[in-house]
Every structure is written in structure tokens, then in C-alpha cells.
Amino acid sequence: MSIQDKYDFIIIGAGCAGLSLAYRLIDKKFKVCILESSSDIYKKNKLWSFWDIYKTPFNHLIQKKWNYLLIKNCSDTVKINCNNYKYQSINSHDFNNYILKKIKKNKNINIEYSSKVEKISQRNKIVYVKTDKKELKCNHVFDSRPENKKIYMTQQFFGAYIRSDNEIFDDNYPILMEFSNTKNNFHFMYFLPFSKKTALIESTYFSSNKESKNLDENYINKYMENNYKNEGFVIEKKEFGMIPMDVNINGESYNYITKIGSNSGVTRASTGYTFINIQKQCDGLIKKILKNDKNIRTRKNFHSLLLRKMDSVYLNIVKDDPAYMKSALIKLFKTKHHNAQIRFLSDIPSILDIIKIIFYLPKKKFLLYAIGIKEKND
Ligand SMILES: Cc1cc2nc3c(=O)[nH]c(=O)nc-3n(C[C@H](O)[C@H](O)[C@H](O)COP(=O)(O)OP(=O)(O)OC[C@H]3O[C@@H](n4cnc5c(N)ncnc54)[C@H](O)[C@@H]3O)c2cc1C
Incomplete structure (x- = not known):
């Protein structure tokens, strides 16, 4: 050679x-x-x-840019204001x-x-x-x-780009997470409406196991039927993948x-x-x-120790008690400190933002996990 x-x-x-x-x-x-x-x-x-x-x-x-994002479960819908940081x-x-x-x-x-x-x-x-x-x-x-190498958890998803026959989508309101009503897994729909007739609808898991259920066209069809009954549509493109979630x-x-x-x-x-x-x-x-810097290596850890610690606690709870975490997230976003929450999710939180996040999360479980004590699920 x-x-x-x-x-x-x-x-x-x-x-x-x-x-x-x-x-x-x-x-x-x-x-x-x-x-x-x-x-x-x-x-x-x-x-x-x-x-x-x-x-x-x-x-x-x-x-496309959006001014709002929704987070939903079967009983609540929270509107996140993204006016300062458009999605x-x-x-x-x-x-x-x-x-x-x-x-x-x-x-x-x-x-x-x-x-x-x-x-x-x-x-x-x-x-x-x-x-x-x-x-x-x-x-x-x-x-x-x-x-x-083995990854702690992955985000696994199947998405479909929908084109509907009629103007059925409200393109002002994408959905960041619409939790399905399942206790034992962290599954949600992600919905991005580009226009009144086109949208990306994605079935997503955060999971340590390899998931296959609900990651297919049938699930998307069911979602469309439940939310837009009898409306005609075609799936123009598909998107699927896996993103590592590991500190x-x-x-x-x-x-x-x-x-x-x-x-x-x-x-x-x-x-x-x-x-x-x-x-x-x-x-x-x-x-x-x-600059001709001889040391062009990136830093070992892109994220700060504090963010990695917080993410590790979060992922551990998602794994052990997904139902608890889904309701904790809804409660957190209901507090309306949306700029702080967006900065936190986008890796640029100030200390005050982090204090706000910690203050509004259910403290007992997070603290126990932070010091390595895992509670038994109810
Ligand atoms: C479907 C999907 C949607 C996503 N959506 C978002 C999002 O909305 N927002 C966000 O911030 N992030 C998102 N991500 C996460 C992240 O932004 C993407 O995964 C991004 O593409 C990562 O870029 P990368 O260059 O690190 O890896 P990749 O884009 O995977 O690039 C790695 C490249 O290396 C090539 N390669 C692999 N092995 C070899 C080899 N031995 N020799 C030569 N080439 C090789 C691969 O073919 C590939 O082209 C998404 C990921 C996926 C999969």
C-alpha cells in the first residue's frame, strides 16, 4: 500500500x-x-x-423560527416563552x-x-x-x-415529515415533549410544525435499553389519527437515529x-x-x-463539572423512575422561569439560573441521587 x-x-x-x-x-x-x-x-x-x-x-x-414551545402530558400543557431565544x-x-x-x-x-x-x-x-x-x-x-463503547443512555427516535391535505397544524406551537401516558418508560412525541400543512413528528425515547416499540410509521399514523382524525396526509421523508446521553x-x-x-x-x-x-x-x-497554536486539542470535558453532575442525577432518575421525572419536568416548566430554563438547556446558565432550576425541582429525590442514594420507586 x-x-x-x-x-x-x-x-x-x-x-x-x-x-x-x-x-x-x-x-x-x-x-x-x-x-x-x-x-x-x-x-x-x-x-x-x-x-x-x-x-x-x-x-x-x-x-423556521418559533416563539413558543409546548410541553404536555395527558393533563397539563405548559407554554414555554422563547421570545428572547427563538427555537x-x-x-x-x-x-x-x-x-x-x-x-x-x-x-x-x-x-x-x-x-x-x-x-x-x-x-x-x-x-x-x-x-x-x-x-x-x-x-x-x-x-x-x-x-x-457502552453508552449510559441514548435518545432513540423515529420521525416522519408529514404533508397533510388540509391546513391542520398550528405552526406557532411546536411541542418539545408530549409525554405518553406510560409509567415505565421515558417516551414522548416531538412535534415541529413548519407550516399549516407540513410538520416533523418524532416518537422519542430516553432509554438505556434498545427500544423498538413505537418507533415506526404505525405509531406516527396512530398519533395522526388521535390528533387529526380522518385528515389525509402523506409521509414525505423519515428521520431516525440515536444520540448518546452520557456524561x-x-x-x-x-x-x-x-x-x-x-x-x-x-x-x-x-x-x-x-x-x-x-x-x-x-x-x-x-x-x-x-494562531499556529501547537496545542490544538479540545478541552477534555466540554461541559462544566456542575452541569455534568446535574445531568448525571437527571439521567439516573430518568432511568429509575421515568414517571417521576416526567411530572417533575412539567412542574419545573410551569414555574415560568423560561429564559433561565432555556439558558440551562443550552449550556449557558448563570449561577442564578442554576439556583432557580435547583430551587424549583423536587429537592428530596434529586439530593438523594446527588449523594448517591437511590430511593425505591413507589
Ligand atoms: C436524526 C438526528 C437528529 C438530530 N437532531 C438534533 C437537533 O435537533 N439538535 C441538536 O443539537 N442535535 C441534534 N442531533 C445530534 C447531533 O447534532 C448530530 O448527531 C450531529 O450530526 C453530530 O455530528 P457529528 O459530526 O459529531 O457526527 P456525525 O454527523 O454522525 O458524523 C460522523 C461522520 O463520520 C463518518 N464516519 C464514521 N466512521 C468513519 C470511519 N471509520 N471513517 C470515515 N468516516 C467515518 C460517518 O459516516 C459520519 O458521516 C441529531 C442527531 C440525529 C441522528
Whole structure:
């Protein structure tokens, strides 16, 4: 096998993190190669939603913004005011199109599809990246591959992009969580209405087990029948996936490899939100790269110790007592400290925000879990 090319940087993965970093390297003095195992990155469709708390270079791709979000269970509906931090979505196909078009026009970045990276090693300060086809050389690797290790909990979902015959959706009110009336699992519907006729409806679990029930078209059809009886509709596209929820995923690696993206621990363990954190991570990295900083490693833990501790308590309760956690969340959002709650969910809480969150959560159970004492379920 011959060693063919020498790059400044090799980016492994043309997903959200790989392309976000590549975008920031366009037209810079570095020679960059992106290695992507898939032959077609458009096969997977993702809709990245987030609160407007951080300016990204991709804001013009935002498909829709909302001023409110609802949280529901069978007896309550809470309206979260997002006027200060609008909830908004970007489609991964628009994102890919925008970045790939720019990459194509410039000469410093090369993408190789169907190139599965198998091994990374370093000899005499040169990094060797071996794919299933060839070996490449570079100075530094940015790696967004998921690791094959046991994850504490995952967000598992199946979503359908609906087009209805009639104007049936209220597109001012997306639903962040509509809890199903089940005691023993943390299952909810996520609903994003883009217009009166189009919406994404997603059946979602936070679970430590592999779930399959209710993650299919039948469940979506049932949801439509229950909520929009006898209305005609078609499913235009499907979206499914798994997001890691684990406070122990981190960015630790060798000094010639920088982990990026979900695999480096930027995904918020309690929520799965990742997109904005990837943008923050890439903004930080590009600053270091352009300053010729020799230490371009990301910090080991993206999130503070306090947020990781709070998320760990939350995930433990979701696992042990999902019914309790579902009602605790409804109670929390009813307190109407929505700006503080959004900042907390978006990883930018002030100390006062954290105090407000802790103050309005049921204290006994959370405190017992925080000190490692698990209560028996009723
Ligand atoms: C369907 C879906 C919806 C989501 N919605 C949201 C949302 O609303 N808001 C939000 O903030 N986050 C969301 N997320 C979470 C997160 O934003 C995404 O998962 C995001 O795509 C993570 O980007 P990434 O680059 O870390 O990983 P990926 O996008 O998975 O990219 C990794 C890339 O590496 C490639 N690869 C893997 N192994 C190899 C190998 N050996 N060699 C070469 N290439 C390899 C893969 O093919 C892939 O293209 C969602 C996730 C999913 C799955």
C-alpha cells in the first residue's frame, strides 16, 4: 500500500462536526482532506434544532423560527416563552449543500467518500491515517468517528415529515415533549410544525435499553389519527437515529488527534442538543489553528463539572423512575422561569439560573441521587 498524500489536516467524517470545521478552513493556507466512510452523506436526513443563543455562520439556512414551545402530558400543557431565544431548525441537506458548494469552489480541501478510516498512528512527528483503500500522511487529525463503547443512555427516535391535505397544524406551537401516558418508560412525541400543512413528528425515547416499540410509521399514523382524525396526509421523508446521553464521553485522546463532534463529549447528556456546541467547538479550534497554536486539542470535558453532575442525577432518575421525572419536568416548566430554563438547556446558565432550576425541582429525590442514594420507586 503506498502512502499517497501529505496534508496539514485530515478530518475524519463529513458529518456536522467534520463539515463545520472544514467550512472554517476553506480558503486558508492549509491543505485539508476529509475522509468519509459513507458513499453518500445525503442518505441520512437530520433536522438540527436549537435555541438562538449563539451566532453561527449557518444562520441564513434556518428553515423556521418559533416563539413558543409546548410541553404536555395527558393533563397539563405548559407554554414555554422563547421570545428572547427563538427555537429554530436547520436541515442537514441545506447545510451539506452550502458547505460542499463552497468546498468545491476552493482548492485547499479535498473530500474522499467511501473511505473508511481503520487506523491512525504517528512516527517521527508524521501522522499516518490508514483507510480501507490507502494510507495518507498529515500533521494532525480531527476525528469525529463515534466510539464503539457502552453508552449510559441514548435518545432513540423515529420521525416522519408529514404533508397533510388540509391546513391542520398550528405552526406557532411546536411541542418539545408530549409525554405518553406510560409509567415505565421515558417516551414522548416531538412535534415541529413548519407550516399549516407540513410538520416533523418524532416518537422519542430516553432509554438505556434498545427500544423498538413505537418507533415506526404505525405509531406516527396512530398519533395522526388521535390528533387529526380522518385528515389525509402523506409521509414525505423519515428521520431516525440515536444520540448518546452520557456524561462520561469526553475529548481525551492523543496529542496528534483532536476528537470533534458528538464523539468528543459536546452533546449535552441530558438533552442530546449538539449542533450549537459543535459550532462553538469549531470556532475555538479555528482560532487556535490560525494562531499556529501547537496545542490544538479540545478541552477534555466540554461541559462544566456542575452541569455534568446535574445531568448525571437527571439521567439516573430518568432511568429509575421515568414517571417521576416526567411530572417533575412539567412542574419545573410551569414555574415560568423560561429564559433561565432555556439558558440551562443550552449550556449557558448563570449561577442564578442554576439556583432557580435547583430551587424549583423536587429537592428530596434529586439530593438523594446527588449523594448517591437511590430511593425505591413507589
Ligand atoms: C436524526 C438526528 C437528529 C438530530 N437532531 C438534533 C437537533 O435537533 N439538535 C441538536 O443539537 N442535535 C441534534 N442531533 C445530534 C447531533 O447534532 C448530530 O448527531 C450531529 O450530526 C453530530 O455530528 P457529528 O459530526 O459529531 O457526527 P456525525 O454527523 O454522525 O458524523 C460522523 C461522520 O463520520 C463518518 N464516519 C464514521 N466512521 C468513519 C470511519 N471509520 N471513517 C470515515 N468516516 C467515518 C460517518 O459516516 C459520519 O458521516 C441529531 C442527531 C440525529 C441522528
